Amino acid sequence: xxxxxxxxxxxxxxxxxxxxxxxxxxxxxxxxxxxxxxxxxxxxxxxxxxxxxxxxxxxxxxxxxx
Numbered sequence: 473x474x475x476x477x478x479x480x481x482x483x484x485x486x487x488x489x490x491x492x493x494x495x496x497x498x499x500x501x502x503x504x505x506x507x508x509x510x511x512x513x514x515x516x517x518x519x520x521x522x523x524x525x526x527x528x529x530x531x532x533x534x535x536x537x538x
Contacts, residue, residue, distance in 0.1 A: 475537040476508065484528045489515050492529040506536035 483496035489512070497510050514530040 476534050477537050478532050478534050481531050481533055484526050486526055489527045489529055492527050493531055496529065496531045500533050504535050507533055508536060509534045
């Protein structure tokens with residue numbers, strides 16, 4: 473039987489929501505092993521002068537506890 477844990481991570485990117493999600497997983501993987509999945513819970517963006525300047529995601533990362 474596996475034991476799984478979920479953490480919530482906030483991330484941002486100047487490129488896209490997808491890039492922000494990738495950054496969240498990459499950064500979490502530096503200290504968390506056995507990442508199994510990522511769930512994008514929320515998306516938002518910052519706007520300045522009528523243009524999107526930053527994409528933001530709130531993700532839930534699931535990993536197996538050893």
